[in-house]
Amino acid sequence: MTRRIVFAIISVSTFALVLGFSLVVGHVYLSYAKWTSNQLEDDLALASNGVELAGLDYLRAIGRTGSLGADEYRFTWISSDGQVLFDNETNLAYSENHRDRPEFIQAAQTGRSSVTRYSSTLLETTTYYAAKLSDGSILRISASRESVLRVVLLAMLPLLVVLAIAWVFALSHAKYIALKIVKPLNSLDLDNPLDNDVYPEITPLLKRIYTQRQELDAQMLTLQQRADEFDQISRSMSEGLMVLDVNGSIVSINDAAMDMFDLDKSCVGHSFLEVYRTHDFSTAVKNALSSGHEELRLERNGRVVRFSMSRMMSAGTVLGLVILSFDITEKAAAEDMRREFSANVSHELKTPLQGIMGSAELIEAGMAKGDDAKRFASNIRKEASRMVNLVEDIMGLSQLDEGVSSAYEVVDVASVADDVHDELSDVAKAKDVSIEVHSQGRPVEVMGVPRLIHEMLYNLVDNAIKYNVQGGRVDVSVSHQDSLGAGNSVVLEVSDTGIGIPKEHLPRVFERFYRVDKSHSRASGGTGLGLSIVKHVVMYHGGKVSVESKVGSGTKFTVVLPCSPVGRTM
Amino acid sequence: MRSRFDEQLSSLNSALIEMGALCEEVIDIVTKSLADGNRHLAKKVAPLDCEIDRMERSIESMCLKLLLHQQPVARDLRMISSALKMITDMERIGDQAEDIAEIIGFLDRDAGMRGTSLQRMGEAASGMVAQSVEAYVGKDLDLARSVVSQDDIVDSLFIEVKKELIGEVASNPDEGEYILDLLMIAKYFERIGDHAVNIAQWVVFSVTGEHEEE
Numbered sequence: 122m123t124r125r126i127v128f129a130i131i132s133v134s135t136f137a138l139v140l141g142f143s144l145v146v147g148h149v150y151l152s153y154a155k156w157t158s159n160q161l162e163d164d165l166a167l168a169s170n171g172v173e174l175a176g177l178d179y180l181r182a183i184g185r186t187g188s189l190g191a192d193e194y195r196f197t198w199i200s201s202d203g204q205v206l207f208d209n210e211t212n213l214a215y216s217e218n219h220r221d222r223p224e225f226i227q228a229a230q231t232g233r234s235s236v237t238r239y240s241s242t243l244l245e246t247t248t249y250y251a252a253k254l255s256d257g258s259i260l261r262i263s264a265s266r267e268s269v270l271r272v273v274l275l276a277m278l279p280l281l282v283v284l285a286i287a288w289v290f291a292l293s294h295a296k297y298i299a300l301k302i303v304k305p306l307n308s309l310d311l312d313n314p315l316d317n318d319v320y321p322e323i324t325p326l327l328k329r330i331y332t333q334r335q336e337l338d339a340q341m342l343t344l345q346q347r348a349d350e351f352d353q354i355s356r357s358m359s360e361g362l363m364v365l366d367v368n369g370s371i372v373s374i375n376d377a378a379m380d381m382f383d384l385d386k387s388c389v390g391h392s393f394l395e396v397y398r399t400h401d402f403s404t405a406v407k408n409a410l411s412s413g414h415e416e417l418r419l420e421r422n423g424r425v426v427r428f429s430m431s432r433m434m435s436a437g438t439v440l441g442l443v444i445l446s447f448d449i450t451e452k453a454a455a456e457d458m459r460r461e462f463s464a465n466v467s468h469e470l471k472t473p474l475q476g477i478m479g480s481a482e483l484i485e486a487g488m489a490k491g492d493d494a495k496r497f498a499s500n501i502r503k504e505a506s507r508m509v510n511l512v513e514d515i516m517g518l519s520q521l522d523e524g525v526s527s528a529y530e531v532v533d534v535a536s537v538a539d540d541v542h543d544e545l546s547d548v549a550k551a552k553d554v555s556i557e558v559h560s561q562g563r564p565v566e567v568m569g570v571p572r573l574i575h576e577m578l579y580n581l582v583d584n585a586i587k588y589n590v591q592g593g594r595v596d597v598s599v600s601h602q603d604s605l606g607a608g609n610s611v612v613l614e615v616s617d618t619g620i621g622i623p624k625e626h627l628p629r630v631f632e633r634f635y636r637v638d639k640s641h642s643r644a645s646g647g648t649g650l651g652l653s654i655v656k657h658v659v660m661y662h663g664g665k666v667s668v669e670s671k672v673g674s675g676t677k678f679t680v681v682l683p684c685s686p687v688g689r690t691m
Numbered sequence: 692m693r694s695r696f697d698e699q700l701s702s703l704n705s706a707l708i709e710m711g712a713l714c715e716e717v718i719d720i721v722t723k724s725l726a727d728g729n730r731h732l733a734k735k736v737a738p739l740d741c742e743i744d745r746m747e748r749s750i751e752s753m754c755l756k757l758l759l760h761q762q763p764v765a766r767d768l769r770m771i772s773s774a775l776k777m778i779t780d781m782e783r784i785g786d787q788a789e790d791i792a793e794i795i796g797f798l799d800r801d802a803g804m805r806g807t808s809l810q811r812m813g814e815a816a817s818g819m820v821a822q823s824v825e826a827y828v829g830k831d832l833d834l835a836r837s838v839v840s841q842d843d844i845v846d847s848l849f850i851e852v853k854k855e856l857i858g859e860v861a862s863n864p865d866e867g868e869y870i871l872d873l874l875m876i877a878k879y880f881e882r883i884g885d886h887a888v889n890i891a892q893w894v895v896f897s898v899t900g901e902h903e904e905e
Binding site for chain 1: 716
């Protein structure tokens with residue numbers, strides 16, 4: 122800016138100076154030349170008259186006195202044959218013949234002449250005026266003046282001084298001027314471009330800035346809205362969402378994914394491989410980057426996670442990966458359970474049928490005679506009754522599943538326990554197991570479905586006998602408990618001194634067909650549905666069931682039933 | 692120039708992490724299959740070990756190229772040279788895990804080892820490998836030093852396993868081969884623990900420049 126201003130000032134001042142100087146010099150020089158010519162002509166006329174009258178004496182006289190400008194001009198009197206008769210500046214002896222001089226020739230012919238000669242060595246212009254006198258001699262008057270070039274050269278020095286002063290002035294002021302010009306520009310309020318009142322020249326620029334600013338604001342708003350939307354969506358989704366760049370570094374990650382992989386915000390920028398070091402995962406990332414999509418299911422730290430990876434492309438280049446992750450631990454567990462359930466149910470249904478078929482085939486082939494036939498028939502009956510039991514259990518369960526409502530009435534749990542005791546005393550005796558029912562005060566009443574409560578208790582005591590040891594005991598205790606928030610409840614405990622349940626099986630004993638003994642041994646009989654029915658009944662009545670067990674020393678089931686039913690009032 | 696070097700260093704870093712992840716995975720599989728007596732699971736080790744060997748070669752050539760072309764100094768040199776050492780240990784871990792898997796395949800019993808000292812030893816060695824890789828990832832000196840100190844646990848477990856097996860030999864002389872197999876497995880676990888310690892020490896070296904001896 123400053124340099125440009127300096128340059129502008131200098132060029133303008135130099136141009137003006139040079140132009141003005143040349144105009145002035147030209148004008149002055151021309152008028153001076155004209156003035157000199159007139160003067161010479163006049164002087165020549167006067168001198169001609171003087172010489173005509175007084176001859177050489179006149180010339181000598183003016184040479185002495187210096188009148189008629191004789192101190193400046195050169196007077197030469199030349200005879201008609203070219204001999205110099207008088208010259209006030211040159212010694213006559215050295216004068217050559219002037220016959221060939223153009224002013225002489227012209228004056229001799231026309232009576233008057235004027236010639237200008239230029240001497241490049243002296244940078245002088247000499248003007249000659251000559252007149253023919255009456256006796257044929259020629260009187261010449263001449264004046265030398267400096268040529269234009271010389272005048273210019275002589276005036277150059279002051280001109281340069283002036284120019285130098287102008288340049289110094291330009292330099293010293295340019296910065297100041299530049300600052301002065303720029304200062305209002307720098308203090309422009311670009312937030313409100315139209316409110317500025319600086320130079321009218323920049324108004325179009327300010328208008329442009331204003332419109333661009335408006336466009337920018339609108340775009341920023343859109344972007345912000347999009348970012349917010351994305352943020353809201355990714356924050357509220359329960360699936361993990363991650364964006365990785367081509368090197369596998371995390372670009373963005375939502376809260377769900379951070380929870381899933383136990384990360385915090387600082388993981389952004391790090392490679393996901395650093396936190397989830399699995400070969401399958403890194404292979405899948407590479408595949409997804411090359412093929413575009415990849416699905417992966419991984420098990421790590423007890424969680425099952427399914428990943429769905431999609432490549433992000435923009436204008437033909439791969440930008441990275443979007444990875445959705447779903448925690449499917451529960452789903453995977455449920456799948457496993459379902460698979461096991463169908464294996465179990467087919468097994469449980471098929472076994473008695475195999476027995477029935479085998480026995481029936483033997484009878485059909487006539488291989489069973491007499492007592493054997495009876496034995497086979499009894500086998501068939503036993504197996505068939507087992508199937509009936511199983512089907513009844515399944516039907517009961519599905520009734521409970523569907524929530525078929527039965528009438529609630531007051532049930533005395535203590536007397537139900539007594540009934541169960543009586544019903545199972547034979548079975549217990551056969552296994553040499555003693556049953557005792559303890560109850561704190563009678564009746565111990567709850568609102569419930571008598572049939573279901575009976576079934577529940579029957580199953581519990583039946584199991585306690587079945588999985589007991591020779592000479593073991595079963596204790597059934599029924600009591601009131603007052604501490605269950607909403608109202609009184611009844612606590613029912615069935616403990617045995619049996620074989621116990623290993624710890625890892627405890628959470629699963631209430632599943633249908635789940636058996637601790639995987640060999641599906643028929644030794645203890647049963648359908649594998651007993652505890653499942655217990656759990657459903659308890660839930661039906663809005664209660665809770667829990668189990669404690671120690672291998673080798675026994676198991677204790679605790680059922681807590683609310684006195685007045687809550688929930689399930691269908 | 693420098694940015695390209697940085698890029699190469701970062702890809703070396705991720706390759707090393709990936710190789711470490713593979714080691715974690717193989718030893719994890721081996722420990723699990725030992726615990727459950729699952730021979731089928733142990734078969735997954737061999738292909739992973741191949742992958743580990745392949746990665747060792749590729750990381751090695753990556754390191755040599757970097758040393759030759761970039762002539763690194765100070766921290767970069769430490770990182771590259773410790774990477775060169777670490778991959779050897781990682782490769783050994785992979786091989787030993789494969790050896791264990793092979794023995795598991797030949798064991799003439801299905802019963803799992805859950806709850807035995809051998810299984811605890813496997814868990815401990817597996818934990819050490821995981822932690823040494825974790826220490827490398829996070830350049831975590833404390834974790835690296837804790838791995839170094841855990842070696843004593845594995846060593847004392849080895850002595851425990853050995854004693855148990857000696858007792859076993861005395862009571863069941865017919866089971867000799869089986870018991871020796873178990874001893875081999877224990878020894879391999881012990882070696883894996885040592886390699887994890889080495890890795891941890893190289894992590895300390897790459898950060899501080901000092902190689903701490905046990």
